[in-house]
Amino acid sequence: MTVASQVKQTLASLKGIHAGLQQLALTSQDETAQRTFHEAMLTTEEIIAELKDRVGRLEFEEPQYHGK
Template sequence: MTVGTQVKQALVSLKSAQADFESFALQTQDQAAKQLYANCATQAKGMIQQLEERVQYIEQEEPEFQGF
């Protein structure tokens, strides 16, 4: 498995985790837990943005990874 493929898989996993955190925040009544999940979702969003930039760079440098 190439680095490009691994980065894209990590990006998909991170997007799933972000969605889970957002869902958990909406489902809980515990305000401390709600804040924790919201913070985790925000941190995941930042990591997603960074990984998306990295994927764009990889695709520019290695055109064979486009569309995977």
């Protein structure tokens, strides 16, 4: 498995985690838990953005990774 495919796979997993945290933040009854899930969700958004940038750089630097 190439580095690009590993990064893309990690990105997909992190998007799923983000969706799960979002759901937990919306459905939790405890305000502290809601805040914690929301903060974790925001952190995953930052990481997702960084990984998307990394995928773009990998595809630019190594055209064979584009679209895989």
